Amino acid sequence: MRPALVDSFGRIHRSLRLSVTDRCNFRCPYCMPAKDVIFQPRAELLTYEEFERLVHVGVRLGIREVRITGGEPLVRRDLPRLVHLLAEVQGIEDLSLTTNGFYLQELAEELKEAGLRRINVSLDTLRRDRFQRLCGVDALERVLQGIEAALGAGLAPVKVNAVLLRGLNDDEALDLVDWARERDISFRFIELMPIGGGPIRGGEYLVPGSEVKARIEGRHPLIPKRDGDPSSPARTYRFADGRGEVGFINPMTEPFCSRCDRVRLTADGKIRNCLFDRSELDLRGPLRLGASGEELEAIWRLAVRNKGVGGCVELERGAGPIPTRRMWQIGG
Numbered sequence: 001m002r003p004a005l006v007d008s009f010g011r012i013h014r015s016l017r018l019s020v021t022d023r024c025n026f027r028c029p030y031c032m033p034a035k036d037v038i039f040q041p042r043a044e045l046l047t048y049e050e051f052e053r054l055v056h057v058g059v060r061l062g063i064r065e066v067r068i069t070g071g072e073p074l075v076r077r078d079l080p081r082l083v084h085l086l087a088e089v090q091g092i093e094d095l096s097l098t099t100n101g102f103y104l105q106e107l108a109e110e111l112k113e114a115g116l117r118r119i120n121v122s123l124d125t126l127r128r129d130r131f132q133r134l135c136g137v138d139a140l141e142r143v144l145q146g147i148e149a150a151l152g153a154g155l156a157p158v159k160v161n162a163v164l165l166r167g168l169n170d171d172e173a174l175d176l177v178d179w180a181r182e183r184d185i186s187f188r189f190i191e192l193m194p195i196g197g198g199p200i201r202g203g204e205y206l207v208p209g210s211e212v213k214a215r216i217e218g219r220h221p222l223i224p225k226r227d228g229d230p231s232s233p234a235r236t237y238r239f240a241d242g243r244g245e246v247g248f249i250n251p252m253t254e255p256f257c258s259r260c261d262r263v264r265l266t267a268d269g270k271i272r273n274c275l276f277d278r279s280e281l282d283l284r285g286p287l288r289l290g291a292s293g294e295e296l297e298a299i300w301r302l303a304v305r306n307k308g309v310g311g312c313v314e315l316e317r318g319a320g321p322i323p324t325r326r327m328w329q330i331g332g
């Protein structure tokens with residue numbers, strides 16, 4: 001089938017991030033405001049059947065990978081039902097989920113049975129008091145047990161991601177890596193992006209990935225991994241002693257926009273080309289008004305054709321204000 005989601009820079013889009021809710025039970029300060037959060041009315045969110053229909057449309061346009069995100073996707077009721085619907089869509093080769101891990105203890109097995117392939121869990125600290133201060137919930141133990149449950153359920157590979165914040169948790173880089181190595185978990189560090197809705201917006205809190213890598217290399221020699229997915233935002237390294245791997249996602253200091261193959265669908269049915277985008281095209285309205293598959297395809301194609309060079313790159317050039325929709329409303 002001819003790939004249809006090609007932008008004016010020749011980038012072909014095969015990967016879809018599906019945000020299923022803007023709600024979350026955590027309040028990470030680089031992502032969400034601490035209080036007075038206004039969530040979208042439930043009637044505005046796509047139903048699971050609507051997500052399924054749009055994923056079918058996406059497959060006809062060349063989408064091959066779907067990652068479910070949020071907000072926190074596992075706070076949406078009966079998420080395994082959506083996983084089951086999407087796992088049945090012919091043409092999807094990879095179905096994954098990003099979660100804060102809080103509900104994994106209960107749901108890991110069910111998600112696996114529903115057809116989820118693999119999972120990414122976010123974990124910024126291994127210290128209980130710090131976890132509570134950062135995420136606003138005393139849930140470190142639960143999240144660690146959730147990660148064990150995911151490993152036990154065979155959601156392989158389990159990847160764990162951290163955002164390091166200068167002066168708040170960046171002293172834990174080596175502890176996090178050692179913790180992951182003991183469990184054969186692939187660990188990845190994500191650079192802080194200035195698109196959160198909370199008190200931490202970047203600037204002095206940004207810890208460049210190169211700095212984290214240098215610190216890790218001081219203890220564990222690293223070998224670049226060359227057989228990875230070329231469109232992946234992560235630069236991945238094997239530990240020279242053969243025990244696991246570590247990745248760095250550096251959107252701020254090493255933008256990867258030129259190899260981006262991702263497009264996003266928000267929980268209320270808007271196509272967004274990039275986390276940093278300032279515009280969106282609506283699919284929910286036409287969908288609910290009875291648009292045909294061809295009509296929905298045409299809107300989606302048009303949205304991608306108009307994709308800009310790349311969010312972080314444009315931001316660096318000072319191209320206008322940062323977007324009004326924030327991280328928790330888009331999904332990472």
Ligand code: SAM
Nearest residue numbers: 030031071072098099100122192193196327332
């Ligand atoms: N709630 C789920 C979670 O935390 O994994 C999924 C949604 S969350 C928005 C997805 C990822 O984005 C998480 O790994 C989170 O750490 C990351 N993230 C959130 N705000 C960020 C920011 N301002 N800069 C970089 N990464 C961020």
Ligand code: SF4
Nearest residue numbers: 024026028031071100
């Ligand atoms: Fe919630 Fe994930 Fe954002 Fe943290 S990063 S507030 S867990 S959506």
